[in-house]
Amino acid sequence: MRDCWITGGATFDLAPTAWKTIAGGASPDEQERRLLAIAAQALDVALRPAAPKTLRRRPPLPRLALPMLPERLRPLLRAALKHAADARRKTRVVTLVASRGFVLHPMDWMPIASDQNSPDVYAPWIDWQASVDGERHAPQEKLTAENWDEFYPAARRIALADMRRSEPASARMLVEAKASGEPAEVRLALVELMRFGLNPEDAPFLKSLSADRSGKVRELAGRLLARLGEHGRSNDGGPGDPAAELAAFISEGKSGFIRRRSIYTPAKLKSPAQEKRRAELFETCNLVDLAARFSATEPEFIGAWQFGADNNADILIARMVAASGSDVAVTHMADALVADGGKPALFVLLTPRLDSRRKRALVRLILKEANYLNAINLAEGIDAGWLEWDDLSNGSALAALRSAVAGNDDAMRRGADDILETIGFLATATTAAKLIDEVVAAGMPPAAPSLGVLRLNAALAEYQSRTDT
Amino acid sequence: MEFDLKTIEALAPDQASLSAASKLTKRSNWPRLERNEQQALIWGECQGSGSNPYRVVVDTGDHGYKCTCPSRKFPCKHTLALMWIAATAPASFAAAESSPEWVNDWLGRRRKTTPPPAQPIAGAAAKSIDDAARTDESAAVEDVAAVERREAAQRKRAEDTRQAVSAALDELDQWIADQLRLGLSGFVDGSSDRCRRIAARLVDMKATALAGRIDEIPSRLMALRSEERPDAAIRELGKLVLLAKAWRAAPDDPELKRLVSTSETREQVLASPDARQVESFWEVLGEKIESRRDGLVSHSTWLLDLKSTTPQFAVLLDYFPASAGRRSNAFAPGDRFDARLVFYPARKPLRALVAERMGDVMSGAWPDFSLGATKDPLAGHASYQDAAPWITDCPLLLPPGAILVDDRGTGWWQAAGDPQGIALPIAGAVNQTLLGLDLAATAALWDGARLDLLAAQSGFGRLDLS
Structure with a gap:
């Protein structure tokens, strides 16, 4: 009957006897309609879909070692995740929640197979x-x-x-x-x-x-x-040696009256072509080879580098240290920058290689200075939930945030949104709650999506204290 | 509260809006009225003509507002009514410590601007809040003759409609016979044009609801694999035959009238003695929002009765024009509330209205409906079909099971511990995480070919799947 209807034509003669009894005694069109109605009902009620033999089940999703985020906090979490623009920021939210002893619901967030940061x-x-x-x-x-x-x-x-x-x-x-x-x-x-x-x-x-x-x-x-600390290339000093070529862009001098010591200053460049070449060389050379050109160890070379003489050269050398410097060179440079009390922009370039204590020092430095407040968003791999209210209120960061929120400059406000999101991850719950009050008082709508991580942070503590008591 | 009646008068788009708003200022229209003074916000839920309440929020600081109704007037009557209550009876608003998520959503999206001028705009002089307030009291008293004339005209209109619909169904019968004669293979291929033509005829002949249903057949067929479409066409057309026959047998039956021509109004349903009323705790299982070919968007909110001993469902169904833009949802999946629902009279009542809402209820697991003892997961579907064979989508609560995938990546629901038993194919793509979860109970809609998942309970708690 089905095939007959598909191609077109009368099916009455093909119908089962019982169906014929119901459908018979009418015009041919009406008979077909009646049979169609019976067939429709039979398809709906009597027949069941045939399951393919190859149905596969995935192994059950394992339980994790931490309890799941309480149901009540899930809307806050989803809002924070929704506002997090990329995978890195989403991972930060996840890390914050884990630092407070909870894991997410698998339908809210799942790590991908190649995830290395969660x-x-x-x-x-x-x-x-x-x-x-x-x-x-x-x-x-x-x-x-x-x-x-x-x-x-x-x-x-x-x-x-x-x-x-x-x-x-x-x-x-x-x-x-x-x-x-x-x-x-x-x-x-x-x-x-x-x-x-x-x-x-x-x-x-x-x-x-x-x-x-x-x-x-x-x-x-x-x-x-x-x-x-191994030299990657032979130091032949010939014209093909990039370390030698790079060394030519750096002038060595002496400073100090009693104890003369070497200082390294980037040479003045004459053309954009030279600038480009110098950047390429910084990219390809290793710190250890460059230091060797001046018969210095890596920490000696970094210690004698004149930061502030040429900002571009400073950035290039910071990148070089991050990419190829030994661990000692990296920490030496980080400590030197902290001791100088400035240059958070350079410090940020080193963050992937810093230990957690120095990373925290970097964040405090950025917040204190407030000139490079946006640099805080670039800092990677920092612990969650440790930033105290004093860290925030001692410097000029809070004032800068308040004025950005209260102002009419859209770009500034967007910048402040990003910073608030990052601080939402770094702050303790008390700091988060206080910061929300501060920026709301400065004119930010209390339900602004950029406060999502801060709100989640503060609410997580509320929940913990409620369960503790 | 920073409202006075002058401000409301100035904000109102026209006199009609003010008059309509004045009728909505009765406290009974507002199951929820709350305020948060810290955030300078008032909000409320107004039971409008739709099944779902409209959600209205007003910023008392800068007079910004948002309402979920589809009105094209800004501000709409619900917003004006909320402001009106704030101006005249501020005590009606309960103080709330925090604002609900839908209010926060709106706050998050909106751009704060400088306060708009609340001065009278052009044409404002023609509006008067006193007139609006008076309209209510000055309802004209009709004389008996006029009432009789009106009722006679109504009866005549009903008779005309019935005749037109009867003729429409004759035409539909002939059209179905034609499709069978020409072959369902051709029907499936050309369903878009063929259905559009007959639907247009049915609209002309006042079988509007049926026309809307036929307009949706092509998209329902196209959602299936090509080898499944002929069977689906048999089901769809066969159900139309049954519906037409049922209507002819009882043209005044409210359920059949609703499915063929037009639906009752909210007031008619509330006044109907046949309408079943159920006061219970309800959980929002999920929502389905579909753009239809006739330019309407259908918005259905599926509810589960949490006090019943067997799975009982309700659906709040609203239509609004697609041109009105995306509407905020009235309820969020997982919400629970205590309410009295009035069901549209039907053999298996599903469509309902919220008559009275008493408050929110704590979330938790679903009641134990002893689903494990159910042999046939489609038993619920069969019982709907026995009573009302024209129904297309039936809500089900499936026993413990899991989601599996076939070679093509299609998801299938299968009962736990029954690998040889029946499996139901799932509509649309399946979230990969779901494949690793054991589902203690699953709420879904079954349309005879596909399972449309709404929500489930699992070891990881409630899963929102709609």
Whole structure:
């Protein structure tokens, strides 16, 4: 009957007897309509959809070690997540919640399989996601040279990064054995993982990469070696040596009356072409090689650098230190900048390599100065929920925020929105609550979306104290 | 409160708005009236002509306002009425410590401007708040003859409509027979044009509701895979035949009249002795907002009765013109409230109105409806179909189960511990996270081919799926 209706035509003769009894005794059109009505009802009530045999179930989503964010706070959380413009800011909200002892509802937020920045408590969910994306990955299985090909690249990267943190040598040996067989892009990503738990034992492998087919891999290996204090290039001083060329852009002088010491000042540039070349050289050279040109150690070189003589050169050298400086050089530069009491813009460039104490010092510095308040948004990997009200009120940050909120300049207001969002992540609950009051008093609508993270922060503390009592 | 009647008079777009607002100033129209002096805000919920209450918020500082009604007058009568109450009976507003989420949403979106001039604008001189207040009292007393004339005219109009609808159904019958003769394969391919033509004829012949339903058939067919469409066409057309037959048998039946020609007004439903009234705790399961081909947007809010021992549902259904723009939702999924609902009379009453709202209720898990004992998850659907076979979407509460995927990535709901049992295909894309959750109970709409998920209960609490 169905086929007959599809192609067109009368189906009465094909109908079951019972149906004919009901539908019969009418005009041919009416008979067809009656049969159609019966068929419709039969399809709806008597027939059930046939399930395909290949239905697959995903493993159950694991429970996490922390309790779920209370239902009452979920609207605040969703508002904060909605306002967070990108994955980095969303991760900050997640980190803030985790720092107060809660995890998010999986329907509100889920880490992606390649996530490396969310709090450790989410590791079971990242594994679960990886098992969803790459069916070949068995979550409990350890990555070895034998099962290397059974992992998808993302799952493999996660496994390797974990291994670098716990057993750096085994991870290095795996990369050593397998990287050469991978295409350049994958090879680059694998070598990049060496930055986790980088130690002098990695040097021979990194040196061996100087013969790699890919220029990007060679460069990365050179930088990692430089962080270990190893010279990436031979110091022949010839015309082809970029460190020598860069050194020519820097003039060495002496200062001090009693104890003469070296100082390094960027040379005056004559043309934009020179400026461009100098920037390129700072990008490609390693700090250790440059310092060696002046027969200085990395900390000596940084200590003698004349910050403030040329802002562009300062930024370039800060980037160079962040990319290729040894850990000692990075902390030395950070401490020198704090001691000078300024230059948060340069400090920010170092943040990915700083420890948490120095990162906090940086944030306090930025807030105190308030000239580069926006720099606070660039600072990465800082702890959540520690900023006290004094840190905020001692400097000029609060006044700057208040005037931006009260003013009519849209760009300033947008800037203030971003800063409030970041402070929402850094602040203690008390600071968050006080700051909301301050900016609302300055004229910000109490329900402004940019206060979302601050409100969540303050509410999390309220909840905690309520459950404590 | 910074309102006086002069300000309201100046803000009102015309005299008609003021008059309409004056009728809404009765406290009974406003189940909720609240204020937050710190934020300089007043807000309330006004039971308008729709099923959902309208939500109105006014900034008493700069006289900014927002109402969820579809009116094109700014400010609308609800906003004016809220201001009016604030001016004349400020004690009606309960003090609230914090503002609800919908008020915060509006505050977050709006751009604060300098206070607009509350001076009289052009034409304002023609408006008078005293006149508006008087309109109510000066309702004309009709004489008996006039009432009789009016009723006779009404009866005549009803008879004319009935005849027109009867002729429309004859035409529909012929059209269905034509589609069968020409073949459903051609119907599926050309459903858009064919349905549009017959729908236009039905509108002319006063079968407006039926026309709207037929206009939606093409999009319902296209949502399915091509091999499923002929069966779906049989179901859709067969249900039309049944509906036409039922109407002919009982043209005055309110349910059938509503499905074929026009719906009753809110007042008629509230006054109807056949309308079932249920006072209970209700949870908003979810909302479905669909743009229809006739230029209307249908907004349905599905509710679950939390006091009933078996799963009982209600739907608040409103239509508004798509040109009115996106409307804020009256309820958020997961909201719970204590209310008296009045159901539109029907064999299986689903569509309802909120007659009285008593307050909000704490959230929690759904009651145990002993769903685990249910053998057939579609039993609820079958019972709806037995009583009213013309219904297309039936609400269901499914027993414990999980979401699975097939090779094409389509999601299927399947009962727990019954891998060989029936599975129901899910409409639209499925959130990947859902695939790892065990669902203790799932509320969904079943249209005979696809499951449209509304909400679920799981080990991770309530899941909003609409």
